[in-house]
Each structure stands twice: as C-alpha cells, then as structure tokens.
Amino acid sequence: MRKHVMTPSPRADGEADLEVSRLCLGTMDFGTKTGRDEAFRILDRYAEAGGNLLDSANCYAFWAEGGTGTDSERLIGEWLADRGMAGRMQVATKVGADRARPEEPYSGRNREGLAAERVREQAEQSRDRLGVESIDLYYTHVDDRSTDQAETVEALGSLVADGTVKALAASNHTTWRFHRARAIAAERNLPAYRAIQLRYTYMYPRPSTVPVPEAIQLPATDELLDYAESENVAVFAYSPLSGGAFDREDRRPPPEPVDYDHPGSEARIAFVRKVAAELGATPGQVVLAWLMAHRAAVVPVIGVSSVAQLELALGALEIELDAETLARLNAA
Numbered sequence: 001m002r003k004h005v006m007t008p009s010p011r012a013d014g015e016a017d018l019e020v021s022r023l024c025l026g027t028m029d030f031g032t033k034t035g036r037d038e039a040f041r042i043l044d045r046y047a048e049a050g051g052n053l054l055d056s057a058n059c060y061a062f063w064a065e066g067g068t069g070t071d072s073e074r075l076i077g078e079w080l081a082d083r084g085m086a087g088r089m090q091v092a093t094k095v096g097a098d099r100a101r102p103e104e105p106y107s108g109r110n111r112e113g114l115a116a117e118r119v120r121e122q123a124e125q126s127r128d129r130l131g132v133e134s135i136d137l138y139y140t141h142v143d144d145r146s147t148d149q150a151e152t153v154e155a156l157g158s159l160v161a162d163g164t165v166k167a168l169a170a171s172n173h174t175t176w177r178f179h180r181a182r183a184i185a186a187e188r189n190l191p192a193y194r195a196i197q198l199r200y201t202y203m204y205p206r207p208s209t210v211p212v213p214e215a216i217q218l219p220a221t222d223e224l225l226d227y228a229e230s231e232n233v234a235v236f237a238y239s240p241l242s243g244g245a246f247d248r249e250d251r252r253p254p255p256e257p258v259d260y261d262h263p264g265s266e267a268r269i270a271f272v273r274k275v276a277a278e279l280g281a282t283p284g285q286v287v288l289a290w291l292m293a294h295r296a297a298v299v300p301v302i303g304v305s306s307v308a309q310l311e312l313a314l315g316a317l318e319i320e321l322d323a324e325t326l327a328r329l330n331a332a
C-alpha cells in the first residue's frame with residue numbers, strides 16, 4: 001500500500017518522519033461489536049495488504065454492550081503480542097474523550113479533559129494495554145477549553161521527549177484551536193500536532209445546534225482542509241462510510257452526533273451510486289477514492305466489521321478518479 005510521509009512542520013528537536021498507509025484501520029468496535037476472532041482476521045488481512053496504522057482510543061468502546069472502554073486497546077495488544085507485530089504495526093490512540101465520572105451520563109461536561117496529569121497517566125495506561133514501548137501517533141481526542149492549552153502542549157511534548165510517543169495529533173478541534181496549539185508548540189520548540197482527525201465523508205453536515213466547545217464530534221470544513229494542505233498537516237477522515245449509508249438501502253445518513261440526515265445527502269448518495277455504477281465499483285469505494293484524491297493528504301480511517309468489508313475498502317486503492325469525474329463528484 002502506498003504511504004504518506006508525515007513530516008513534522010515545524011520540526012522540533014529529535015522529531016522524525018512518520019510514514020502512514022493511505023488507509024488507516026479503525027478499531028473502535030474491536031473487542032465489543034466485532035468479536036476477537038473476526039477482529040484478528042481483519043487485522044491479519046490489513047497487515048498483509050500493507051496497511052501500517054491502527055486507530056484506537058483509551059475509551060473504545062465504553063458505550064457498547066458489555067464495553068469497558070479499554071476493549072479496543074486490549075485487543076490490539078493481544079494481537080500485536082500474538083503475531084509478533086509490536087513495533088512493526090503502528091498504533092494511534094487518543095486521550096481526552098473518556099468520561100470524567102463514569103457513573104454519570106456522558107456529555108460535553110462529563111469528559112476527562114486534557115490536564116497534564118491526565119494526559120501523562122492515560123498515555124502510560126494505553127501503552128500498558130497495547131504492550132508497546134511507544135505510541136506512534138498520540139491524539140488529543142477532543143478539545144478541552146477548561147485547561148490551558150500550553151499545559152497540554154507541554155505534557156504532550158514531555159511524552160515525545162521521553163520517547164513514549166513518536167508523533168502528535170488532535171481530533172475534534174476547530175481550526176483556530178488546532179493552529180493555536182501548534183503555534184504554542186512552535187514558540188517553545190516543542191513537537192507540534194502534525195495531523196488532525198475529523199468526521200469527513202461525501203456528504204455535507206447540517207449546521208450544528210450544539211455549542212462547539214460541547215460537541216463530541218466535529219466535521220472537516222473547507223477552511224480546515226485548506227489549512228491542512230497549506231501547512232502540511234495530514235487529515236484523518238473518520239466515519240467515511242457513514243455506517244454503510246452509501247452502500248445499503250437500509251442504512252440512513254446518521255442524524256447525530258453530526259447531522260447528515262437531510263435532502264442534500266440523498267442527492268449525494270444517489271450521485272455517488274451513479275458514478276460507482278459507471279466505474280464498476282461500489283459507492284463506498286468511490287467515497288474512499290474521492291477522499292484520498294483530495295489535494296490535502298487525507299487518510300480515511302475505515303470502519304469494517306468483516307474481512308469482506310475490508311476487501312471492499314482495499315479495493316478503493318485501485319480506483320483512480322479522473323479530473324472530470326472528480327469535478328462531477330465535487331459539483332453534485
């Protein structure tokens with residue numbers, strides 16, 4: 001599988017490049033909705049196909065039936081150990097979106113946040129569950145407006161200095177907050193975020209009614225994509241297949257936490273199906289190919305619950321969308 005080289009920009013002392021495959025494998029449901037055996041088969045096939053980055057978090061998936069929040073990281077740790085892949089398969093994980101008080105309902109006000117102590121403690125626990133010496137890409141999962149950003153930046157920098165984290169990224173941040181954190185890091189010659197992970201698919205979201213600081217998920221915006229392209233920042237696109245809404249009649253565009261359930265989505269789904277039929281591909285494959293064709297370095301974080309779904313996602317790597325098809329998709 002072809003790779004993107006994620007170069008630190010600016011580069012702080014000791015920071016190295018990170019090479020990531022064009023498709024990142026999401027593992028949010030592994031160990032809960034997707035059982036151990038199928039998850040292992042998916043991981044084996046992804047590695048065999050040349051994929052080199054798994055996406056997890058310290059809270060996957062506490063909301064699932066029987067989920068503890070550590071299921072995904074533990075399953076990855078078991079697989080890395082069983083297959084001798086620790087240090088050979090890269091792992092991204094996240095801090096900041098777990099519950100502060102697990103006994104209370106989850107909300108924007110009940111999150112662990114990004115205080116230095118929490119970040120350092122959680123990185124240690126993630127490394128322990130994963131069984132790795134270092135986390136290849138460490139994300140702040142969601143912004144925390146109640147903690148001074150400089151405190152978080154310093155804490156993340158100390159993890160890179162210790163060698164327990166190789167590269168940094170943020171998820172669910174607005175462009176201005178993401179840029180601000182990068183500027184604070186640059187001023188102090190500390191490692192800066194070099195990637196951002198947002199919800200991004202071939203549909204436009206409805207404007208949100210949730211105040212931004214309380215939102216659990218944020219979608220990619222044109223402004224963010226322009227920033228990413230100009231500043232050499234990689235964009236990890238999560239939930240790219242929208243739960244199967246492009247491929248399956250019985251799946252609707254999701255109304256939450258980002259709202260895609262409106263007539264504009266119907267038009268885009270119909271159009272991507274038409275293009276897929278022309279190309280002899282599946283609609284989901286065209287969506288993934290469209291994301292990967294972006295002028296910015298966009299890496300879809302795929303969610304699959306079977307090897308068959310993974311094979312379809314891998315098929316997207318074979319699709320080259322020509323300029324005319326891209327223009328038609330963009331204009332639809």
Ligand SMILES: NC(=O)c1ccc[n+]([C@@H]2O[C@H](COP(=O)([O-])OP(=O)(O)OC[C@H]3O[C@@H](n4cnc5c(N)ncnc54)[C@H](OP(=O)(O)O)[C@@H]3O)[C@@H](O)[C@H]2O)c1
Nearest residue numbers: 026027028055171238239240241242243244247303305309
């Ligand atoms: N940073 C964040 O805040 C954040 C948030 C959400 C997710 N993520 C990351 O993104 C990853 C993917 O997220 P997601 O699971 O929400 O992704 P998604 O692309 O919205 O949905 C994946 C689901 O789509 C269905 N699907 C996949 N391939 C299909 C196909 N060929 N035909 C029909 N249906 C198909 C499957 O549903 P069934 O299993 O029901 O068949 C699969 O579980 C996660 O694992 C996680 O790593 C990050």
